Amino acid sequence: MKTRNLYLVLFAAACTAVSCTTTQTEVKKDPVDANKPPPPPKDKTPAETFKDGVAAFDAGKLDDAKAAFEKVLAKEPKLVAVIYNLGVVAERQGRLSDAQKHYEEARKLDPNHRPSLLNLGKVYRLQDRFADAISLYEEALKAPGAEFDVALLNNLSVAYRLSKQYDKAEAAVRKVLSRTKDNPDAYKNLALIYFDQGNYRLAEFVSANAKKLDDKDPGVVNNLGLIYLKLDDRRSALGQFQKSVQLSDAFAPGHVNLGAMALQYRDYANAEKSFAKAISIDASSYEAFLAYAYALDGQKGKDPKKGLAAGEAFEKVLSMKTDVPEAICGAGWAFAADKAGWDKAVKYLEQCKTQPITTPQDNQLIDVKLKSIATLSKAQAAPAPAEKPKEKPKAGAAGGNMLEKAMEEGAKEGGGDEAAAPAPAPDAAPAPAPAPADAAAKPAEPAKK
Secondary structure, rough: OOOOOOOOOOHHHHHHHHOOOOOOOOOOOOOOOOOOOOOOOOOOOOOHHHHHHHHHHOOOHHOOOOOOOHHHHHHOOOOHHHHHHHHHHHHHOOOHHHHHHHHHHHHHOOOOHHHHHHHHHHHHHOOOOOOHHHHHHHHHHHHHHHHHHHHHHHHHHHHHHOOOOHHHHHHHHHHHHHHOOHHHHHHHHHHHHHHHHHHHHHHHHHHHHHHHOOOOOOOHHHHHHHHHHHOOOOOHHHHHHHHHHHHHOOHHHHHHHHHHHHHHOOOOOHHHHHHHHHHHOOOOHHHHHHHHHHHHHHHOOOOOOHHHHHHHHHHHHHHHHHOOHHHHHHHHHHHHHHHHHHHHHHHHHHOOOOOOOOOOHHHHHHHHHHHHHHHHHHHHHOOOOOOOOOOOOOOOOOOOOOHHHHHHHHHHHOOOOOHHHOOOOOOOOOOOOOOOOOOOOOOOOOOEE
């Protein structure tokens, strides 16, 4: 089954609601004139630009795809397929607010546009707006003939499960299976419902049934890996995660879970590689960026620039979800690793002091770090003393310049020990990837904490 995300309708068919026709006229050719400059290149038609956008998306060139679709939209502002595609690009780039706006706009133009509905619900879930997702799906299921819609029910089940309404989640799955007994997504969802409630053996049994229906589904294999991890069979878990990405290298949840296992063993370099791969595939999960930030942060002791990169990753989390305490505090400590990030470090560390996860001991360490940064910043800003070449230093005088002395003082104050106040450790086992809502319209979701 194709898993392309874009709404790939024929452009001509999509243009039935608006004018996007072109005319052709016969052009007489002039005799060849060697001195005549070549004619300027023709502007591409909206249809051609649309195809360029699709090709760019398929090649992973999301910025180019965005630019192409925006060009089409400028000429055809009511073309639902283009607005939807802009939403898909925004979602892939982790711009969830933009994706939401595009999907909502597409639905205003065409309330029956199914891909926009399904992806809008997914964006709500990625934003932890489970009630909004549930309301959206429940309303759609009221439409004539939609009571047993498989994709809607599977999505509704995921939203119920994430909001911990397990009885309703299971009821939605059972409704799917009452009409389509061989639906692998329904079995995946059912397994995850049991998994979240701690019934791992039953989750394993249901996952085995799903695997019989589709043994090439990386989501089923990934879920089995998480079950084995909970059963403390780490070797089997690792094998399943590896198999999931072997089945599909574009399966982001498998890469996330491989990174999580590496992170648990403080193998920060390999964790970084796995998380970087995951977010390059799908940048819509703030949990994946949070784990990526932790992997970078774990390497800042050897390379302060990794601390700056970690800080930027924490900021990416906050751009997607503003109230993540771990990202606020993590950004503060990460940016503190290098003087280039001190200004941001001060801002985030001050915010960290007000977060619910911050203990009194953490606040003491933050105060020490803020004092150290202030001391070092002041020392760097002060002019160097004038040299006195004729005067010899007194015997026993301490060597070093003002900056070095300030650094020594900062170290004595406790500011030099970055490991004294690490960011909270991430969950070693991110939660499993929910089953895809509609394989023809969008990809499986990333693993979530």
